[in-house]
Amino acid sequence: MAISELPADLLAGHGQRLADHAATGRLPDRHALDTYRAAGTRAAELGVPLRTLVDAALAAGENLPGVLPALRKAVSALMEGYEAAQLAAIRNEEEARREFVDDLLQGRAERLAERAEHFGLRLAESYVVAVARGLHTADHGAHEGAGGRHDDARGLHGAPGLRGDARGRPAREGDLGDRDRDRTGGRDWGRIERDLIARFGSHNVLVAVRDGLLVCVAPATLPAAVGEFTHHVRARFPPGWRVGIGRAHRGPGGVVTSYREAAQALELADGLRLTIDVVKAADLLVFPVLLRDRSAIEDLVNSVLSPLLEARGGHEPLLETLEAIFAAHGNQTAAARRLKVSPRAVTYRLERIRRLTGFSPDDPTQRFTLETAVLGARLLGWPPTG
Incomplete structure (x- = not known):
């Protein structure tokens, strides 16, 4: 933009103030500096380049001797106002972005499609949501228990709700408490977002922190974004983190569904005591099915596994043996290696299970019943304590 294209009133009175300074040596007073700041703010709001604004201010003093001190004050005030407007615009954009992400993940449909386009998302497409938890930094690890992971006491039938403040409003990033900051690794998540945007573009990925979860929304047509x-x-983070990945779903409601699937995958992984760091909802589809009829799975667990409670040494070694056998596809030697016991010990435990329950993992039909019961026991936290 050329100086001649500036609004005529943007630097009104500037030339006269410089002339007064040249004649009297008086610097701009507080009122004048406030006027310059207001002009800088207005220039930023109008989209005037800062270089053009400064050039115009300097040009007004070219033929006036001894006005450098006044020019320095004037230009400094102009830049203060300009930078304040830019900062306010950035903050407004961040607030709008946070509100959009809150509404998107909570399924509030008010003008979602229109607002999504502003952030580069085309909600008619299919999206995948990945969530990460346990993102403590190395110096926080000593305060998070043996496993270093925050395991919240949440139910298995839905994603964790978005935390709100005392008035019930959704939490904002700036409102996160110390616990949430620890759980999201301080500002490391911001670097992850910048790295993803640098590779895939801001129109393809959306990263946000919600209730201690780092959330990534990406198009289903760009699977590399979730991998990245x-x-x-x-x-960036020491062991203790875990990532859950939802399935691809279309539209705004699809984003909510994928988010809930990803969060539920984390809960199921905890309940099943999985050791893998990345869990996919698509790989765990059978478990929500099991939990839909809670009374049926409870009846199965109690009917099949209750006799193990009478075992000498407790039920847990026997359940762990069954889990190892199923993971090793019935190979007792491999199961022994997993359990760090001898193959003879595995054989002995399996025989005890057969005598107590009447079920044997060697029989195909009985193996399915046993495995389903063991998985149900883990999901239900059986047997209950206390």
Whole structure:
């Protein structure tokens, strides 16, 4: 933009103030500096380049001797106002973005499609949501228990709700408490977002922190974005993190569904005591099915496994043996290696299970019943304590 294209009233009175300074030596007073700041703010709001604004201010003093001190004050005030407007615009954009993400993940449909386009998302497409948890930094690890992971006491039938403040409003990033800051690795999540945007573009990925979860929304047509998200989590945080990945779903409601699936995958992984760091909802579809009829799975667990409670040494070694056998596809030697016991010990435990329950993992039909019962026991936290 050329100086001649500036609004005529943007630097009104500037030339006269410089002339007064040249004649009297008086610097701009407080009122004049406030006027300059207001002009800088207005220039930023109008989209005037800062260089053009400064050039115009300097040009007004070219033929006036001894006005450098006044020019310095004037230009400094102009830049203060300009920068304040830019900062306010950035904050407004961040607030709008946070509100959009809150509404998107909570399924509030008010003008979602219109607002999504502003942030580069085309909600008619299919999206995948990945969530990461346990993102503590190395110096926080000593305060998070043996496993270093925050395991919240949440139910298995839905994603964790978005935390709100005392008035019930959704939490904002700036409102996160110390616990949430620890759980999201301080500002490391911001670096992950910048890295993802640098590779895939701001119109393809959306990263936000919600209730201690680092959330990544990416198009289903760009699976590399979710892989890159997991890569950065793995690279930036010590062991103890876990990533859950939802399935691809279309539209705004699809984003909510994928988010809930990803969060539920984390809960199921905890309940099943899985040791893997990345869990996919698509790989765990059978478990929500089991939990839909809670009374049926409780009846199965109690009917099949209750006799193990009478075992000498407790039920837990026997359940762990069954889990190892199922994971090793019936190979007792491999199961023994997993359990760090001898193959003879595995054989002995399996025989005890057969005598107590009447079920044997060697029989195909009985193996399915046993495995389903063991998985149900883990999901239900059986047997209950206390």
